[in-house]
Amino acid sequence: MTLDVEKVDSLKQRMAEFIQQLQDDICGALEKLDGKARFREDKWDRPGGGGGRTRVLEDGAVLEKAGVNTSVVFGELEEAFAKKLQGQGRQFWAGGLSLVLHPRNPYVPTVHANYRFIHQGAKAWFGGGADLTPYYLYEEDAGHFHRTLKAACDKHDPSYYPRFKATCDKYFYLRHREETRGVGGLFFEDLGGDLEREFEFVKDAGRAFLPAYLPIAERRKDTPYGEPQRVWQEVRRGRYVEFNLVYDRGTIFGLETKGRIESILMSMPPQARWRYEFHPEPGSHESRLIDVLRNPRDWASGG
Incomplete structure (x- = not known):
């Protein structure tokens, strides 16, 4: 299929405008949440x-x-890295929004989202998603997050959610730990269809972030906690760091395209720890989380 350059250029402009507006909306809502x-x-x-x-x-x-x-970046890729992407040639354009939130209270989950549009040679595609990383598992929170994202998917194609949920579980997986990073969400890359329709989906997926996450944060932010819960949170944050530095495509893309280092690594938590041979007590709330991370569940339909 021949790429319509004028349509792609129009999508670039509209994607840039959309992500900047979404950034404004999300930042405003988060400042209100934080207070x-x-x-x-x-x-x-x-x-x-x-x-x-x-x-x-x-x-x-x-x-x-x-x-x-x-960010909206463009130019020429290193030849070796260009061959690893899905497009053709070394010329590229990439526009996207990426966020990571690390709450203070261990009972509030960390969350990540990313929505992007990439043009490389004769190919252009959308990608992105959102995923939830709790430190303490509340099934109603995981269910709410997934059902909200599913509703955004279902407006466009009922096959989207089950496909993208499965892809998310597979992508956010620490092979060396044999566990997922969290309870998942959505992850998609290059849907291969009509770009205009896919842009409409990306916009709905991006706008679903706040209603998916804010009610969870509001519900848990004042839960009492102590030092043991804080230690567990920091141990799990260590797993987050491991994934982002070893596997995350966005981190790799930013580094390979010579992006701003401070912006690329802003996903790192402010504090994390690695404990030698640290295992939660069997039957504990912490152990229950690990069981779920090793056996992903169907949260949208009740777990």
């Missing part, structure tokens, strides 16, 4: 073409660290 801290903004230019708008909130009442970034 204390505000985002600082850094605008940056990429040598070779493009740049971005990084927003980071730190030391909040609810959010210990939050990053909500947008």
Whole structure:
């Protein structure tokens, strides 16, 4: 299929506008949730073409660290890396929003989302998704997150949610730990259909983030906790770091395209720990989480 360059250029412009508006909406809602801290903004230019708008909130009442970034970068890829992507040639354009929220309270889950549009040579495609990483498992929270994302999918194609949920479980998997990073969500890459229709889906998926996550954070943010829960949270954050540095495509893409390092690594938690031979007590709430991470469940239909 021949790529319509004019349509792709139009999609680039509209995607850039959409992600910047979504960034504004999400940051405004998160500042309201936190009630204390505000985002600082850094605008940056990429040598070779493009740049971005990084927003980071730190030391909040609810959010210990939050990053909500947008970028539009273009230019020429290194030849070896260009061959690893799905397009053709070394010329590329990539626009996207990426966010990671690390709450202070261990009972509030960490969450990640990313929505992107990439054009490389004679091919253009959308990708992205959202996933939830709890430290303590509440089945109603996992169910709410998944059902909200499923509703966004179902508006476009009832096959989307089961496909993208399965892909998410497979992608966010730490092979060296034999466990998923969290309870999943959606992950999609290059749907292979009409780009205009796919853009409509990406917009609905992006707009579903706040209603999927905010009610969970509101419900758990004031739950009492102590040092043992904080230690467990930091141990699990260590797993988050392991995935992002070893497997995450977005991190690799940012580094390979010579993006801004501070923006690429804003996904790292403010504090994490690695404990030698650390295993939760059998039958504990912590152990129950590990059982679920090793056996993904169908959360949208009740687990």
